[in-house]
Amino acid sequence: MARLIVRALLLLGAALALAAPAAAERIKDLGQFEGLRQNQLTGYGVVVGLAGTGDDSLDYSTLGVKGAVSRFGLNLPAGINPSLKNAAAVMITAELPPFAKPGQRLDITVSAIGKAKSLRGGTLVLAPLLGADGQIYAMAQGNLVIGGLGVDAADGSKTIVNDPAAGRIEGGASVERAVDTGFASRPDLAFNLTDYDLTNAQRVADAINRGMGMSIARAVDGTSIRIAAPAGAEARVALMSRIENIEVTPAEAPARVIVNARTGTVVMNGAVRVGPAAVSHGKLTVKIDEEPQVSQPAPLSGGQTVVTPSSNIRVEERGSPMYLMPRGARLADIVESINHLGASPGDLVAILGALKQAGALKAELVIQ
Known part of the structure; x- marks a missing residue:
């Protein structure tokens, strides 16, 4: 049942990642203005x-x-x-x-x-x-x-x-006392993204310039966008309100696979790619059965009753066919391949780690 649930969640994530297009978001949902903090x-x-x-x-x-x-x-x-x-x-x-x-x-x-x-x-x-x-x-x-x-x-x-x-x-x-944010006295405004991303910083700056009809914003690094602003608190509040509601299409998130080695939970986003790789999954089972034997001496022989150990060792190996992942495989291909191998959540962690070591997994692998 646990394996079926994990497979269903992975397939659902794949469907959502591939079906849902990138949606525009308001700039206010991507970060906040410098100084406006709790x-x-x-x-x-x-x-x-x-x-x-x-x-x-x-x-x-x-x-x-x-x-x-x-x-x-x-x-x-x-x-x-x-x-x-x-x-x-x-x-x-x-x-x-x-x-x-x-x-x-x-x-x-x-x-x-x-x-x-x-x-x-x-x-x-x-x-x-x-x-x-x-x-x-x-x-x-x-x-x-x-x-x-x-x-x-x-x-x-x-x-x-x-x-x-x-x-x-x-x-x-x-x-009892107000905190001076200082936004009205600074030479310009700074908008800081919540997550570092060079592409998003440039897209936010471009969206601000298009929305305001003039070049007032510039991306200074992967987090901060500097915005030329008029003097006075009222004029700046009006400008900030307009900027917050401008919509921008964020860049695709970096390819990342999050693995919880304790629970076997694996989450990957739609940007994950896999290079050409052959994966084989199998299990080796060793069973040892102890069947002690009792040795009983003949009557009047003067011998002693002893227990003789007897072990039966069996080795079973359940093989699995090797599955070839095509070049540039996307999330749905990865999930289908792993499900084809019949991997459990624990085995899934091992397979992804091996793909990363082989250089086939084109994503950041985060082990928690």
Whole structure:
């Protein structure tokens, strides 16, 4: 059944690769403008209101609670460390999108960093979120939504569904500072492709020039396209909006075969070619049967009963005819040839590796 499924998937991929023509895509789906990126924010906070599933008496949890209550004028006496079974120290993470303005809301993820078993029912106390430069860009607070569940029994057994020690707060952070993207002050705009490809870079530049009716774009390498832009943020936003929606036909992807040697999964794109090669596939099976014999001495002979080993070795070889792959064989030809040999997923990995070593496989072979 597994072999039939693999064959069906390979044939389906071949049909799709050969039947579907290259479709035009919007430039915005191929990359993004330089500077328009998300920024990671991180913070440390305290979650309170837990039902006895907190950190108990961990030092950093105690210090966090002391710092939180000190903001309201309550100072705990020195040397007193309260048991914090209803509180937990957590790390807070969020992503600040480009052009985010003060007052906008961000979704945050809250994760326990101590002994807390569950954050269900907890409330995050007001905590700052810092960027890579150490500056505060947002403030986080709110009630957690936990998707996991954990239950402990008196006999020590436990049941955990998903992870109750992590949760999310939708719109749990408020932006306090905007990040300057700098796109309005740069001498020109730069559009960076997601994947390196010289042909695609040139095609994007040509598509921009045709769409705008003037030569304003040039490919500087396999990733970046430089675009001459007018001064002023409003004029540049209008230009970028027009460029993002220009359609371009991407170049065919490089020939690549991805092989997962652990599971036997093989994925290849339609650009894979095979040079002239003869492939023979066969299996050698060695069977060893142990049939020990019992030697029983005659009565009153004074001998001893012994077990005599007896081995039966059989060697079976199931041959397979040699199959010739024609010059320039495409994906469908490769799949048909391998299926003709009756190869299993594991054998398929070995055949492709041998074709690559023989120089017949015209593709990059990636072994995972």
